[in-house]
Amino acid sequence: MTKHLLKLVWNRKRINFLITVEIFFSFIVLFGVVLAAVYYVDNYNQPLGFAYENVWRVAVEMNDRGEDSQSSQIAQTDGTTPKEPTEKAEPVTATTFKQLIASAKEFDEVEAVATATVTPYGDGTDTSAIGDDSHPIRYGVNVVSDDYLQTLGLTLTRGRWFGKEDDGANYQPVVINERLSRDVFGDADPLGKELRRPNLPPKQEEEKRTPMRIVGVISEFRKDGEYTAPENFLFARQLLNNQMSREPRCLMLKVRSGTTAEFEEKVIKRFQSVAKDWSFEIEPVTKMRETANTFRLAPLIAGTLVAGFLMLMVAMGLTGVLWQNVTQRTREIGLRRAKGATARRIHKQILAELVIIATFGLIFGVAAVVQFPLLDVIGDISSRVFSLSILISLAVIYALTAVCGLYPSWMATKVQPAEALHYE
Amino acid sequence: MIQLEGIEKVYRTERIETVALTNINLTVGEGEFISIMGPSGSGKSTLLNVIGLLDVPTGGKVALNSKPVTSYSDRNLARVRNEEIGFVFQTFHLIHDLSVVDNVEIPLLYRKGISSSERRKLALRALDRVGLHARVHHFPGQLSGGQQQRVAIARAIVGNPRILLADEPTGNLDSQMGDEIMDVLKGLNENEKTTVVMVTHDPRQAEKTERVVRLFDGRQVS
Ligand SMILES: Nc1ncnc2c1ncn2[C@@H]1O[C@H](COP(=O)(O)OP(=O)(O)O)[C@@H](O)[C@H]1O
Ligand SMILES: [Mg+2]
Numbered sequence: 001m002t003k004h005l006l007k008l009v010w011n012r013k014r015i016n017f018l019i020t021v022e023i024f025f026s027f028i029v030l031f032g033v034v035l036a037a038v039y040y041v042d043n044y045n046q047p048l049g050f051a052y053e054n055v056w057r058v059a060v061e062m063n064d065r066g067e068d069s070q071s072s073q074i075a076q077t078d079g080t081t082p083k084e085p086t087e088k089a090e091p092v093t094a095t096t097f098k099q100l101i102a103s104a105k106e107f108d109e110v111e112a113v114a115t116a117t118v119t120p121y122g123d124g125t126d127t128s129a130i131g132d133d134s135h136p137i138r139y140g141v142n143v144v145s146d147d148y149l150q151t152l153g154l155t156l157t158r159g160r161w162f163g164k165e166d167d168g169a170n171y172q173p174v175v176i177n178e179r180l181s182r183d184v185f186g187d188a189d190p191l192g193k194e195l196r197r198p199n200l201p202p203k204q205e206e207e208k209r210t211p212m213r214i215v216g217v218i219s220e221f222r223k224d225g226e227y228t229a230p231e232n233f234l235f236a237r238q239l240l241n242n243q244m245s246r247e248p249r250c251l252m253l254k255v256r257s258g259t260t261a262e263f264e265e266k267v268i269k270r271f272q273s274v275a276k277d278w279s280f281e282i283e284p285v286t287k288m289r290e291t292a293n294t295f296r297l298a299p300l301i302a303g304t305l306v307a308g309f310l311m312l313m314v315a316m317g318l319t320g321v322l323w324q325n326v327t328q329r330t331r332e333i334g335l336r337r338a339k340g341a342t343a344r345r346i347h348k349q350i351l352a353e354l355v356i357i358a359t360f361g362l363i364f365g366v367a368a369v370v371q372f373p374l375l376d377v378i379g380d381i382s383s384r385v386f387s388l389s390i391l392i393s394l395a396v397i398y399a400l401t402a403v404c405g406l407y408p409s410w411m412a413t414k415v416q417p418a419e420a421l422h423y424e
Numbered sequence: 425m426i427q428l429e430g431i432e433k434v435y436r437t438e439r440i441e442t443v444a445l446t447n448i449n450l451t452v453g454e455g456e457f458i459s460i461m462g463p464s465g466s467g468k469s470t471l472l473n474v475i476g477l478l479d480v481p482t483g484g485k486v487a488l489n490s491k492p493v494t495s496y497s498d499r500n501l502a503r504v505r506n507e508e509i510g511f512v513f514q515t516f517h518l519i520h521d522l523s524v525v526d527n528v529e530i531p532l533l534y535r536k537g538i539s540s541s542e543r544r545k546l547a548l549r550a551l552d553r554v555g556l557h558a559r560v561h562h563f564p565g566q567l568s569g570g571q572q573q574r575v576a577i578a579r580a581i582v583g584n585p586r587i588l589l590a591d592e593p594t595g596n597l598d599s600q601m602g603d604e605i606m607d608v609l610k611g612l613n614e615n616e617k618t619t620v621v622m623v624t625h626d627p628r629q630a631e632k633t634e635r636v637v638r639l640f641d642g643r644q645v646s
Binding site for chain 1: 469470473476478479498499502503505506507511513517519521522523526529530531533534535540579583
């Protein structure tokens with residue numbers, strides 16, 4: 001019977017071509033949306049690596065640049081190994097940040113406080129790379145002070161976080177995530193190892209001399225949140241003394257749960273009294289998360305609406321074509337009934353033909369989408385996400401065609417042989 | 425072989441009631457070749473459809489192979505149509521998107537336990553029985569009317585039914601082709617003892633049968 005139907009469908013290829021093309025394009029569009037959705041869901045289900053609840057970001061704007069000459073001098077000497085200590089003074093910025101941390105700790109509501117250069121869900125990013133130029137291993141960077149581990153609730157899996165014991169060391173202590181460790185060292189223990197920097201431009205030659213030594217490993221830190229793919233990450237230690245090489249961009253406050261927005265003003269007022277010319281802005285990380293995630297989900301929602309509308313149009317068109325197909329074939333259906341086909345058999349035949357036609361379209365559809373990874377247009381999507389998306393899209397299209405075929409195939413069972421064969 | 429008792433058929437549409445058959449009593453013996461004649465609209469096709477179980481009578485009893493057709497369930501009807509009856513139509517009703525041999529195979533598709541190679545063998549043999557040896561892989565549109573009707577007869581007899589029903593099988597053919605088709609039907613009747621009931625307009629063809637049943641306005645007049 002299958003062979004018979006294959007012949008029938010093939011010999012009617014001109015009529016069936018339209019349906020095949022419709023199925024092909026619906027599959028492509030649907031696949032795009034499903035791939036995005038599966039990618040997001042897959043990302044969402046992986047650990048985030050930090051706790052955003054009750055964490056506030058205080059963005060710091062350092063308007064006072066009176067000490068510019070001093071800070072530029074510091075910038076030039078940054079990275080000098082602590083072995084040859086210089087007698088230069090501590091920059092005002094470092095002192096002020098230390099005062100801000102101290103003043104924040106005075107509040108009962110504040111459980112932990114740390115400086116940072118980037119914020120989870122924030123706009124700013126900082127990336128670097130190691131390895132050779134042809135195969136660089138990229139990672140995100142956050143330069144944070146010692147209490148950042150508690151403030152963001154990071155999970156150490158190996159080694160330790162950096163702290164006072166690293167003061168005056170001849171290396172720069174860093175903590176990396178498991179992913180970066182795996183990428184660089186494979187299964188080997190990364191603790192105590194050095195991360196080699198890429199070839200730096202001559203200007204930064206100096207910095208090369210202070211090697212980055214891995215003192216600990218954290219499970220994960222997904223700076224851009226749960227919808228983005230997990231990435232490599234590295235935390236470097238923020239020094240707030242005369243060795244400071246980079247200025248913090250913000251303070252992260254872990255506040256007691258139930259702390260209300262009114263507390264924000266109290267913090268700002270206090271900070272303002274410590275650093276008169278600086279300005280501060282507080283935003284709970286939960287709020288930043290909402291904004292960032294809405295922004296990421298918007299294209300998916302729009303895509304889903306467009307695809308949904310398209311599917312509806314295709315479904316209606318398909319039902320129409322199939323309905324017409326059945327009405328044009330009443331004679332054939334009547335003949336088959338006269339030759340011994342039951343109504344059930346007719347029903348199955350119409351649906352089976354539809355499945356065959358759909359399969360043709362879907363074979364081309366799958367053949368088209370498997371080109372995506374080859375053409376490198378989908379970035380870092382895993383083959384698991386990719387193949388799962390193909391399976392889901394196939395299932396949806398088959399279900400859609402089956403639903404579209406229900407009414408026309410039911411109608412086919414209502415054909416009365418005597419009437420269908422009556423006249424021409 | 426075929427027994428009809430008090431067959432009535434009334435077509436009811438929204439307002440009009442058409443009486444197509446009134447009190448038809450007919451017995452056709454095994455191996456008989458009879459023809460049904462009558463003016464257009466006299467109920468010939470309706471009668472043949474009732475015999476062939478394509479239509480359900482509004483009254484009366486039908487028995488085929490001395491088994492009364494009591495249950496008109498879809499499954500039973502389909503089985504009897506498939507195994508006991510071969511139907512030939514005036515306009516052939518071949519499926520144009522299938523080759524000649526694929527058309528002939530159709531009844532066997534609705535029978536259990538026949539392999540595709542077996543189907544092909546039986547179809548070719550049926551085509552041989554109606555005298556069509558070549559062109560079996562052509563499409564119906566590439567054949568003459570007479571050849572198409574041979575294909576339709578081959579399709580009707582491929583499953584070896586005991587009864588062959590033909591509704592004006594020569595009606596769309598010129599007289600020479602019509603004679604050829606009559607020869608095929610006669611051959612099947614004589615050589616294979618197939619019971620044949622044929623509707624015809626043509627007295628010349630009716631003469632070649634053993635018995636003529638005449639209808640007028642849904643009534644049996646002889
Ligand atoms: N499906 C139908 N619905 C309503 N009336 C029908 C139908 N089929 C046949 N008839 C009517 O029944 C009568 C007999 O038709 P038919 O058996 O086709 O005649 P014949 O084959 O002798 O020309 C005609 O009056 C015809 O109009
Ligand atoms: Mg007729």
